[in-house]
Amino acid sequence: MKAAARIGQVLSHFTVTAPERGTGEIASLLGLANSSAHELLNGLAETGLLQKQAPGRFRLGPLVAGLAQVLANTDGVIEAARPVVARTAEDHGETVHVVTLTGRHLAALSAQTGNRPVGVARGVISSETPLHAVGAGKLLLAQMPTAELLRLIETLELTGFTDRTVTARSHLRDQLSMIREDGFAEAVGEWHRDLATCAAPIRSHAGVCVAAFSLAVPLSRYELQPRAYRAIAIQAADRISARLGWQDIDRRAGQLPGGKSVSWDDVA
């Protein structure tokens, strides 16, 4: 396997639920010999991508934080989203995320917890979040090029978490095409019984969906006024899109032609 892929795999195993890992742990997770994992991890620790806490205990390192600062300062989406995220979290007191898709996993570009006593932790959106059970996941799936999407769906593990979880592929496909037309996705009690999430697309100047604006709300509050949260998410996403230079010509008349997505990875 290529070195870059290997290192990506290693780093991806450092998660919110397991932020510290050992040599043997990584070895078995990747199916490598302990000695190989040892060399990898220690190498990464020397460069600063990881940090050695104790012999054989590793965490993500300072270089990650540094790179993230660069990203936060230079990435158009994050930059444009910053004030809107802060404002929305402040105004409504709910947890807010800006999310993209990395391969088959979600990644939070920014996160802000609400200020209410009962609320959702910022950790809900991470690489471990099941795509099919949160609003942002569904929305981002719905924006993918159709061919690629169909291939991906086949390989997704549609774990059932509650009785509301969508576990049938056909059902998911139907939902996604509706979401693509609506420009809005929600998942109410589909992952955790007491969690509701919804999301709206953030579009670049070219009209391509580059991220999702996501709201995570305790179910008890969400079901009091679902329409309101829907409006909040869409409005916030549109505001960010506007800051990215998107001209909302005819939001109601229809979406982009055929949902065609331009990605340079498609040249394969």
Next chain:
Amino acid sequence: MKAAARIGQVLSHFTVTAPERGTGEIASLLGLANSSAHELLNGLAETGLLQKQAPGRFRLGPLVAGLAQVLANTDGVIEAARPVVARTAEDHGETVHVVTLTGRHLAALSAQTGNRPVGVARGVISSETPLHAVGAGKLLLAQMPTAELLRLIETLELTGFTDRTVTARSHLRDQLSMIREDGFAEAVGEWHRDLATCAAPIRSHAGVCVAAFSLAVPLSRYELQPRAYRAIAIQAADRISARLGWQDIDRRAGQLPGGKSVSWDDVA
């Protein structure tokens, strides 16, 4: 060269001032053939550490943002610093950083810009920041194990930026030993003529300095009340240290025995 080190190098070349790079660019920066750089960059883009904007144009990718979120949720220092950073930036309106040392470069663990019309951008602290010309750099140097520090100083490029920059190694060494005793460092107009920075150590429960709390202020405001900023930095750093479990037994009586620093990398 080892793969981990190579990849660290590549990523480190994506900076605030040059957030987007091309194949040939990286190749010449690392002294590789174009084809090698090509394979590296595209590999990284596939894993999500980088993002391909156009053929041959790369930026940091969503995986970096995701990892940073993990770090922000699980790293004790960042976690403990979050409220203090927010509070300090809010109260005084100045730009605030939490900084560590990665090899020979600074890395910002968190950053918050002030809200004043005239203020310092958050980008001041990055891997490109000269160690010897900002408070955080000096402070972190001063906390290093002595032997390692002396070796590092010899290899530092003490570029002169203004007439106040410390460019003599002997002068720097003297300053650093004072800083270690004081538990405070400042750099007034040593990098940019109109910039003042100061920093105080953040200590873990074991008393080891794990990061620096840094204040970046326009010189015009700083020189009005330098003592006040000093107090703010020290107080904030101490507050964070307290949240990390540090018992400040005798701050005035003296520092840690000999400034001995425990690092698992020292076993070499």
Next chain:
DNA sequence: ACCCGAATTCGATATTACCGAATGCTCAGC
């Protein structure tokens, strides 16, 4: 003091990272 599990070291082998030359692509100038 002893033992057990896990990390680390070490040498042999297969993988792949690297290079240089040839090709393809995009854009600027004519």
Next chain:
DNA sequence: GCTGAGCATTCGGTAATATCGAATTCGGGT
């Protein structure tokens, strides 16, 4: 519309190194 320059990209051969398994050391627990 054509041509040329500067890139990125592809490809095959070679040298470097990632990987493995066994032996050793280290640290925590009894």
